[in-house]
Amino acid sequence: MPSTTVYNKAGEAVEQLELSEQVFGVTPNMAVLHQVVTAQLVNRRQGNASTKTRSEVSGGNKKPYRQKGTGRARQGSTRAPQFRHGGVVWGPRPHPYHHDVPKKMRRLAIRSVLSDKVANENLIVINDLGLESPRTKDMIEILNKLPSSAGKQVLLVLPQRDENVVLSTRNIASAKVQHVSSINVVELLKHDYVIMPVKTIRWIELVFGEGLSAEEASLKIAEAGAESNA
Template sequence: MTIQKFIKYTPLDITGKSLNSTQELTLNILEQSGNYLLHKDLLRHSSLKRQGTVSTKTRSEVRGGGRKPWQQKGTGRARAGSNRSPLWKGGGVIFGPKPKIVSFKLNKKERRLALQTLLYNKKNNIVIIENLEDGVTEFKTKNFLTICKNCQIDTNQKILLVVSKKTAALKAATQNIKNVELVLASNLNTFSLLKAKQIILTPLSINDIKETYCD
């Protein structure tokens, strides 16, 4: 059973001053705990990151081993048919890993519900800054740190910066700050949201979130 929740925010400008407008976000969340959905979505996200290219050779794939090392009887040693047996050094691997595709299916509605539930749980950690995409015009880290200081954002904690478009100046200004992750609103995911202690949104990114993830 899902219910609607409304969150209202007062945006800030890049100088940290409150504006006279409000931004509202309507989220559909589960009436009871949605932790199981978050867990399933994190499993899906982690499985997509796996390459699945690890591979070992079986005894039939290891080079050599065509000749019987010694005769079957009379030597006093154990029987051996190939020096590429898994029991020998340099031999094949028994039940070793092979390339495979690991996938974890989750319905689109479940993914959206998990993301909206996490956004609602993090509602107290969200700050909205007006015109951040075009407000950063210089390729300087110092300028973005000044904006964070004006808006009382702690750069010692994990920060998720969600924007509608990645400008060259914004990417250059944030790439040298280890605790800042810059993502597009259309690529927002529960893994990044869960790690973040502070979330910075813009009015344009809120519109993208509404169009992409909210009904």
């Protein structure tokens, strides 16, 4: 069973956390990864590029010159494609770009990336990432104390929105904050290190391991937190 070290905000190792084998210990499926990444990038395209044909450009209501006697090729309109300000032939037109991927494939791709992060020690688990007030300097100190190389891209995945963490991180060029429900393959691959609180790990195991919905997983974690605080 895979495991990872849990750190505190001072960068000290506090415990060893066992991870789900079916989420963090699978063999990465490169074919599925490629297909999911391609689909996600394609689905980001707006598809609103557009050009005008000769029937849509303005002007060109009369012949540029008479039909015969000039020695030149006959022309019917100055808005034909060969003229300046003429229409465009076979130019781009608005159309949707969409590539649908089955849910099982998307989840397999997520498990593949997470397993690769664990295998290469690029997944950093922290017991608590909360801040008393938004302050960029405090967030930089936390990131510098954690075992992530300087200058590397870091993705912080939170179990719930924390405004102090979001505001403290937005001016750090090498760091990005994301809610766990928005976890996706492209963002995981773009960043060298992924930092997750323990609650995020448990949410991922419930959704991608046990097959619960995002709402059910959030509710279960909230109930567990309430019981532990009682």
